[in-house]
Amino acid sequence: MDKHMGYNEGQSVKSRNDGPVIELRVIEVAAERLTDESLPIAGIRMGPRQIDPRKFAALGRLVERFNSDEDPVITEVFGPLHGGRKFSVQIVATSGIPAPYDAWTATYRGCLTMFFNLSEWTEADLDRSGFGVLKHEVTHVLLEPLLRKSKTPDDVELLDSIVMDEGIAHFIGCPDRSSLLKEKAARWETAEQELEKAYAGLNDGRLPRERKAALLRRANTGSFWDKYGSISGMFRAAKLYKIKGADGLIEAIRTSKLPRP
Secondary structure, eight states: OOTTTTOOTTOEEEOOSSSOEEEEEEEEOOGGGOOGGGSSSTTOOOOOOOOOHHHHHHHHHHHHHHHHSOOHHHHHHHHHHHTTOEEEEEEEEEOOOOTTOSEEEEEETTEEEEEEEGGGOOHHHIIIIIHHHHHHHHHHHHHTTTSOOOSSOOHHHHHHHIIIIIHHHHHHHOTTHHHHHHHSHHHHHHHHHHHHHHHHHHTOTTSOHHHHHHHHHHTSSSSGGGOHHHHHHHHHHHHHHHHHTHHHHHHHHHHTOOOOO
8 A cells, every 4th residue: 555545646537527627636745845826825934744644645535536526517617618628737735834724726836726735634624525625626727717807906806806716616615505595694694794895995095005905815814704705706606506507607707797696
C-alpha cells in the first residue's frame, strides 16, 4: 500500500456528462512554497505542516466520487455555456494555512487552481461536506471564463462580483439545495439587509477606505451565514433556478447579473 492509501498524487479523473469535460488532478504542495498569488490573502502567515496522508486519501475519494456522481445542475447549466469543452483542473492539497481558509480557488503557476488546506479539515469533515466544497470550487473554474469582469473594478463592482460568482458557487455546492428556500428563508432576508447596507456604505464618499475594505472582506469571509454577499447570491441563484430552471442561471451568467428575483 502506498503512502496515500490507494490514491496516487497526480492521478487524473474525468467527469462523464453531456456538458464540459472536467479532468481533476490532485498534487501536494507545501504551504511555505505557495506565493501570494496562490494564497487566499496575500502575505498571510503560515506554519509548515505535513500533509496528513489519510486526509489526502479522503480528498482523493471526493475526486473519484465527482467522476461517478455527476451533478445535474452543473450539467444543465454549463452544458449550453461550454458544450464539450475540456477543463483540466489541478487541485493542490496543502496544509498550514490558518483558519478560516479551508478551500479556495486561485492561480498556481499560471493556471486557475483549486486549493484544499487539509489542516483545516478532519477526515470526517471531508467525508461529510467536502464533496459540496469540491463542487463549489469546480463551479468557480467553470464560471471564470464566462463572467464579465472589469480590469479596474470599483467597490460596487467588486461586491456585485461576489454576489454573482460566490452566490452561484454556494448554490451549486449546497448539499441541501432542494430545501434551501423553504428551511432557510430567514437567513436570506438577513443577508439581503446586510447587502443593502453594504452597497450604501460603498457608495458613501465619506466612509473611510478601511471601512469599505472591511465591508468587502466580510461579504465573503468569516462564518458561513455571516458572508452576506455570498449568502444573498446563493439564495438569489436558488430562487432563480426554482422559477426558471437552468435557463435562469444561464441568462444570469451570460449577462453577469444576479439581481434578486
